[in-house]
Amino acid sequence: MQDRTVAHSPAGIEVVGTNKVLKNTYMLLAMTLAFSAFTAFLARGAAPLNPWVFLGGFIGLSFLAQMLANSAWGLLAVFGFTGFVGYAIGPLIGALTQSSVGSELVMQALGGTAVIFLGLSAYAITTKKDFSFLAGFITAGAIVLLLGVVAVLVFKMPALHLALSAGFMLFSSALILFQTGQIVNGGERNYILATITLYASIYNLFISLLHILMALSGDD
Template sequence: MSQYQLGTTRSTTAQGQDSAVAVNKVLKNTYLLLGLTLAFSALTAAFAMASNAAPVNIWVMLIGFYGLLFLTHKLANSAWGLLSVFALTGFMGYTLGPILGFYMASANGSQLVMTALGGTAFIFFGLSAYALVSRKDFSFLSGFMFAGFLVIIAMFIANLFMQIPALQLALSGAFMLFSSAAILMQTGAIINGGERNYILATVTLYVSIYNIFISLLNLLTALSGEE
């Protein structure tokens, strides 16, 4: 009986060690790829700014984003998934270039961009650290995420036609809350074994960071009276 219990204990310990190794591997690959994609996105944004690229049409941006996002999900389990991730993040960086160029041209633009960048980094690292230290399962946020997604879609469509400043600010706030929840859920999923594909994890975190940065930039601009 004692031998059986000892064998079971060893088996459980081995499984726990294997799980910890898998989690660490996914975390390492995710943050490495996230850093590379953010750097590549910054390069494409800088290229767009240097070449004075025109702002990308909203419909072209949406089609390009969701098309490349769909492609990345389809190729996530192959080496081609890495190429699609860089295509997606490079495209998003390029669309960000004209936006940053517009802000940088204003009197207080550089300060606003740097503040938004610093705030985004603070939010991301703070949420990631909390998820890593607490090791909580944030899957309970899925209902909130689904409801929030529907609200954001409704607000986005309304904003396309109405262009109300207060609605735009509310939409930015909603994007920040939604993206923050996505960071917690994705990081928690990696830690608790719910996510083993670092390509999909990277995409979720990248899009969340992108949305937080844009939303924070819009909020800071409104509060500073630049608009």
């Protein structure tokens, strides 16, 4: 009788709601990551996308998925976005895995990404800290990094590219803490929006770490 009362109390309902959003987010995230891996596999022998096409597609499809997050088309938009990203990085992964050194770099980037994401997520979930104070940093960081991406595409500066990769790793780590904290503390109740944010963070972590490893190995 006591357990039933707690479950129907406002605090109990809030906990149930939080757990549901967290569960749905990680389920959808796992599915979209698997779908991205599948489309990357299909594109392993394709010609690389033009960087401007990729940038436009990444931003456009992510915004579309966010706009449709509260409708029945939200899930389809999420898979469209993540499938596009997977297809876009397929040629790079395919080229790297042609050699043992490249395959090792990919595995190191995947492992590092997994460790960072799982570690930060576990920290945010177990401590239940409020990371709302990162909102300003994330907003400013997004603007600076977007300008940095444009600068790299225009001026082709390897040093700036490396610095940008490091910046994206820091930005993505902050975004993972912020978004997970929002879910845990009841600030995010739309698991589609949460999935988009976490997926983009994982992608940026992986590709940035891969670029840094390639630069250090002399393959960049």
